[in-house]
Every structure is written in C-alpha cells, then in structure tokens.
Amino acid sequence: MRNLISTGSPFEKAAGYSRAVVQGDWCFVSGTTGYDYATMSMPETVEAQTRNCLATIAKALQDGGFEMADVVRAHYYITDAAFVDIVFPILGETFGDIRPAATMIVCQLNKPEMKIEIEVTALRRTALSAAAVQACTTSAGQKGARSIAKDALNQTLAHSPLGV
Secondary structure (H helix, E strand, C coil): CEEEECCCCHHHHHHCCCCEEEECCEEEEEEEECCECCCCECCCCHHHHHHHHHHHHHHHHHHCCCCHHHEEEEEEEECCHHHHHHHHHHHHHHHCCCCCEEEEEECCCCCCCCCEEEEEEEECHHHHHHHHHHHHHHHCCCCCHHHHHHHHHHHHHHCCCCCC
C-alpha cells in the first residue's frame, strides 16, 4: 500500500510531488531543503539550513511510521565545497551511529538562497529483522550466520518496491 506524506509546503502541490512516499517497508523522502515550513522562511546559514532539512526529514519519516535509524541511503547536495567541513559534524550528530550509504555532491540548487538539499531512503528495521528470523528458522544448522544474514537481506530486497 502506498502512503503519501506531505509537509504542507506549497512547493509540493505546485511541483506535483510528495515529501515522502511509503511503499511497504520502504520510505523514500524527497530532496529537502532548509526551509522552515512553519514560517516559509529560509535561514541564511548552511548550518541552520542543514538542521531544518534534518528536522523536516525526521518528521516525514515519523509521519510514515519510520525513524531516522531506518535510513539506509542519503544524498547530500551542497552549493559550495567549503560547506563540506561545516555540515559534516551536523550530519554526524544524526547519522554517526546509523551510518547509511551516502553521497555528497556540489551543485547548483533551484533557488540562490538554498545551500543544502538532503534526500534519504529508509527501510523499516523490523522488515529486515523479520526476514532474518525467517531465514534463521528455515536455514538453522545449514549455513553460517553471515550467509543467513545475506539471505535475509536478499529476501527483503526481493520484495522491495524497487524490484532489486
């Protein structure tokens, strides 16, 4: 079942997208800039924008029944290479223990006041745990733990909306 998550931002309706889309055990969060959606204002600093991005993403994940700890992939887009050393510690506060696969790209964003945009993908951790339990109960005694975990991940991905 597909669930569309909105922040109420006028950009979502105008551009025809959802802040996040939940499909089964997956949540795909759209690129999120540093706007404060309550006031529709953009802070001037990349630090404040980064924190706003992360807060908006956390809320979208929560609205979809996920947590930041479920994030498995992150894409970061910044407008100046000098921002790398500024945003790394802030990203580390949120993702330091989670450690999703990540990419950071220096590029131009849609509006000049935008300094960072963050996009994430989350996989509900209980989905992986359920697959691991099933793999362990059907494979116990036949395979090593590493092989069982690999089978569990492959089983979860085989049922993903991505068709991986």
